[in-house]
Amino acid sequence: MGESIPRVFVPSVTEENGGTIALGCFSSEETAWQVLRAFLKKSEQMLLESSSVVIWDVDIVGEEAMTVLSTMECKDCPVCGRRTFWIDVDNFSALCYVSACSAWIEENTVDPEIIDCGWPTIRFLKQNKSIDEAVEALFRLGDRLKSVGEERMDETAAESILEEELDD
Numbered sequence: 245m246g247e248s249i250p251r252v253f254v255p256s257v258t259e260e261n262g263g264t265i266a267l268g269c270f271s272s273e274e275t276a277w278q279v280l281r282a283f284l285k286k287s288e289q290m291l292l293e294s295s296s297v298v299i300w301d302v303d304i305v306g307e308e309a310m311t312v313l314s315t316m317e318c319k320d321c322p323v324c325g326r327r328t329f330w331i332d333v334d335n336f337s338a339l340c341y342v343s344a345c346s347a348w349i350e351e352n353t354v355d356p357e358i359i360d361c362g363w364p365t366i367r368f369l370k371q372n373k374s375i376d377e378a379v380e381a382l383f384r385l386g387d388r389l390k391s392v393g394e395e396r397m398d399e400t401a402a403e404s405i406l407e408e409e410l411d412d
């Protein structure tokens with residue numbers, strides 16, 4: 245067998261105005277993801293639109309050298325409202341990168357028909373029939389947080405929100 249072609253992993257983000265921010269060029273996929281995730285955690289003050297990790301095969305001319313490994317889009321977080329909710333468009337999952345929030349949506353690991361969503365702050369977890377339903381559940385949670393006032397978001401308030409969700 246021939247030698248494997250050297251390849252590099254290139255994470256980048258695109259700003260709303262179309263500008264691209266290159267984050268470097270790495271020999272391992274793992275490092276590329278680490279660098280990208282670290283950047284996204286601090287992206288709160290920027291207006292970002294999308295991010296990607298691209299594999300480039302070295303010493304190959306043209307577009308065939310390029311493979312898009314992952315693309316993510318940035319939206320306003322349904323729970324905290326910050327523009328830090330990153331959606332993986334290829335295999336659907338989403339996460340708010342503000343660590344104080346960390347709202348998420350993911351396919352259920354056992355049953356792919358089920359879409360889980362959650363908000364770790366109050367151990368909120370809900371199973372949904374569709375992505376839309378999961379997004380909606382997070383929006384409802386965000387609305388309730390706004391009405392309660394985040395500073396008063398203590399255990400009691402959290403429990404009442406959880407109970408209301410179960411009643412739905």
Ligand SMILES: [Zn+2]
Nearest residue numbers: 321324340345
């Ligand atoms: Zn959030």
